[in-house]
Amino acid sequence: MVRDFSLFTSPGMGPTPDGDPHAAVACAHDAPSIFYSPNNTRDGRGTWVITRAKDQRRVLHDTATFSSHRSIFASALGENWPMIPLELDPPAHGVFRSLLNPLLEPKRVMVLEPAIRERAIVLIDGISAASTNCDVMKDFAFPFAVSIFLHFLGLPDERLDTFVGWGKDLLHGEGVKRTAAARTIVAFIDDLAAVRRKEPTDDFMTFVVEAKVDGRPLTDEEVRGIGVLVFVAGLDTVATAIGFDLAYLARNPKDQQLLRREPDRIGLAAEELLRAYSTVQMIRVAKKDIEFEGAPIRKGDYISCATMIANRDPAEFENPNTIDLAREDNRHTAFAYGPHRCLGSHLARREIVIGLEEWLSRIPDFRIKEDTAPITYGGHVFGIENLILDWS
Amino acid sequence: MRIIVHNDKCQGHARCWAHAPDVFKLDDEGYILAGDIEVAERDELLATRGARSCPERALEIDRAFDALLDRFLFNQACGGFNT
Ligand code: SF4
Numbered sequence: 001m002v003r004d005f006s007l008f009t010s011p012g013m014g015p016t017p018d019g020d021p022h023a024a025v026a027c028a029h030d031a032p033s034i035f036y037s038p039n040n041t042r043d044g045r046g047t048w049v050i051t052r053a054k055d056q057r058r059v060l061h062d063t064a065t066f067s068s069h070r071s072i073f074a075s076a077l078g079e080n081w082p083m084i085p086l087e088l089d090p091p092a093h094g095v096f097r098s099l100l101n102p103l104l105e106p107k108r109v110m111v112l113e114p115a116i117r118e119r120a121i122v123l124i125d126g127i128s129a130a131s132t133n134c135d136v137m138k139d140f141a142f143p144f145a146v147s148i149f150l151h152f153l154g155l156p157d158e159r160l161d162t163f164v165g166w167g168k169d170l171l172h173g174e175g176v177k178r179t180a181a182a183r184t185i186v187a188f189i190d191d192l193a194a195v196r197r198k199e200p201t202d203d204f205m206t207f208v209v210e211a212k213v214d215g216r217p218l219t220d221e222e223v224r225g226i227g228v229l230v231f232v233a234g235l236d237t238v239a240t241a242i243g244f245d246l247a248y249l250a251r252n253p254k255d256q257q258l259l260r261r262e263p264d265r266i267g268l269a270a271e272e273l274l275r276a277y278s279t280v281q282m283i284r285v286a287k288k289d290i291e292f293e294g295a296p297i298r299k300g301d302y303i304s305c306a307t308m309i310a311n312r313d314p315a316e317f318e319n320p321n322t323i324d325l326a327r328e329d330n331r332h333t334a335f336a337y338g339p340h341r342c343l344g345s346h347l348a349r350r351e352i353v354i355g356l357e358e359w360l361s362r363i364p365d366f367r368i369k370e371d372t373a374p375i376t377y378g379g380h381v382f383g384i385e386n387l388i389l390d391w392s
Numbered sequence: 393m394r395i396i397v398h399n400d401k402c403q404g405h406a407r408c409w410a411h412a413p414d415v416f417k418l419d420d421e422g423y424i425l426a427g428d429i430e431v432a433e434r435d436e437l438l439a440t441r442g443a444r445s446c447p448e449r450a451l452e453i454d455r456a457f458d459a460l461l462d463r464f465l466f467n468q469a470c471g472g473f474n475t
């Protein structure tokens with residue numbers, strides 16, 4: 001029942017030039033449907049790994065048995081408070097979801113669309129005026145995704161690089177760096193909340209400090225829990241998705257041509273790319289001893305539901321390792337499943353689709369620049385570090 | 393075609409709505425409205441795609457009713473139009 005498998009240390013999980021970490025983890029489907037991996041978190045803890053989509057659904061739905069409160073961020077500081085709503089379990093979870101859902105529901109995200117598109121256009125036009133190649137991550141994906149979310153939080157663009165740096169240290173830095181970044185982010189969110197309390201504007205943080213749940217205002221810890229989650233969630237996930245997607249299109253000119261010819265397909269194609277290049281591992285904590293598919297899970301054990309594994313489950317998707325941009329009935333779970341379905345998923349989707357649309361309509365045929373190799377890595381959030389595209 | 397809505401299962405992915413916004417209506421939080429949906433024939437393709445994209449399997453396509461109607465109309469043996 002124990003297997004040498006880790007999203008952090010297995011082959012292809014460390015930074016790898018021209019790597020394909022998703023293909024590397026797809027081999028988990030040769031394994032039993034559940035096994036124990038002694039070293040599968042950043043801090044070296046073991047987790048049970050659930051490999052089948054069907055079983056992941058069971059875990060993620062059963063919030064009575066599997067808690068979402070892992071205090072992943074606070075524990076980096078030796079503290080214990082939840083990021084909200086991610087690390088709350090029902091029924092408290094539902095209260096905060098209802099508060100925040102209207103801010104990010106699909107129709108409201110449509111209202112943000114023109115601003116998102118304009119941001120993409122400005123960045124891409126700048127790139128194409130300057131050169132016939134660029135590092136997509138540094139020049140487009142990060143500034144695009146991060147500025148949208150700064151806009152959402154009500155913060156100016158000027159500190160974009162600082163925030164991206166904090167995010168990198170937090171998500172991919174080691175020990176001390178990570179703790180320092182976590183501390184910086186908490187202090188920043190606390191300050192921002194204090195400022196908005198004194199001088200309300202019409203941004204997200206103001207909404208949060210003025211909001212009420214169950215007829216009472218939020219506590220400082222709750223405000224912080226929400227602020228930190230929104231901050232962390234928006235920092236690198238969308239940028240990473242755009243990076244993996246453009247790398248795929250650079251390597252697969254036929255599909256690139258298809259989307260250029262028929263831009264209407266980009267929406268569906270983006271879903272397939274989300275499936276094939278899912279980036280997030282969800283972890284739950286067992287609230288009690290339970291027998292799961294023959295495995296003796298003990299109270300307090302970690303259970304890993306890696307979206308990148310579920311979304312390549314052959315029982316769920318025909319030819320899961322083939323990327324078929326026209327795939328239909330694509331019930332992928334890149335944004336998780338169950339009550340904790342990603343709150344920002346609709347915004348993320350629009351950013352990805354708009355990013356691809358504008359990139360394809362403004363940049364001619366592109367490929368990966370000769371003698372360069374994008375570096376990919378596994379981990380808690382899969383990533384791509386650099387992507388030099390060339391259209392000379 | 394009818395779509396049975398298990399709205400207790402809906403978690404607001406809005407995949408159904410993305411395929412067929414005219415068929416699937418969402419509330420202000422982005423969750424599907426309660427109540428089964430009668431789908432007009434011209435919307436069937438998109439509605440089916442939407443229902444099949446639901447990661448929560450909250451939308452069940454009910455073809456039993458169509459099948460019944462078919463049998464009633466075309467199978468004389470089951471006592472349909474036998475004039
Ligand atoms: S696709 Fe399913 S989960 Fe999503 S909104 Fe529609 S019914 Fe709800």
